[in-house]
Amino acid sequence: KKRLTTQDVILLNSFIFGTRKESDASKSNQKFKSYDKETVQYILKYQKINNLNNVQTAIYFKISRNTLAKWKKNFLS
Template sequence: MDKQVQTINTGPNYKRIYHDFIESKCPDKREYVKKYLSKDTMSLSDVLKINNIIFLDGLSESQKFKSYDKQAIFEMLDYQKEHQLNNSQLAKHFKLSRNTVTKWKRMFLV
């Protein structure tokens, strides 16, 4: 009898997402992100740095690939408090929509 192993979904697997994306869409940037993808766990700053490396051209199309888990959202909202930023400033800093920041605050801080 085979035992089934249950895995707990702890959020997006950024290492796998970025690895697959780089292999299929932009293999020329593999060397630039290798040090981030070799880490055991990726922090929010690692994810944002990889985003900047991959989507440096600033196309609005790249926005559709962004995904954040609760931990990343809370880190951004904590960053806002620490640096006393309003929603517009936070959105500009992390390249988000102001509406997204407002939605997160409604969802998690109410």
């Protein structure tokens, strides 16, 4: 690809690093993540297709369930 989206980076990161137990350093870096509109819509679509609740989706994508609720309010309303 000529241009990587945020979604591509997340996918590549999971391929490279796998699903290891998180260290304290990586937990503190969670607050510095940012998502573009395209990736937010992908995450919300993934949640709907797979019939997941906010907690399950948040664990899968390693984001806050409150963030998901905010996205749903802003993007699906």
